[in-house]
Amino acid sequence: MGDKLLFIRDVAERLGRIEAQISWMIHKGTAPKSAMIAGRRMFRESDVEAFIEAAFAEAS
Template sequence: MTTGPYSLMLIEEAAEFLRTPVNTMRFWRHKGIGPKSARVGGRIMFRRADLEAWLNEQFEEATK
């Protein structure tokens, strides 16, 4: 994994970043309620910037 706002993470790395199980990440992706993701080269990938944006949205929603 590289650093920077557009570095790509595998689903396992994204789950570790969000401190959530990989199966939860898969469920969120299936339901369309998790962070943005894409299939790149046959693998599910996440951009760090999208993970951070999604996480910020969760905190904003929680404070409404």
């Protein structure tokens, strides 16, 4: 079995943002990797965690 799938609201909560900001990040290409599945935007939990880790790596 693969990663847990997250909705935009889940990602927004993890990143401390509102859903509209995540949507804007998707539009700009700066959001964690995602895909449309059954008509809904989904994120793999590992991609969101990698996004967070990369942000900390850049800050060092």
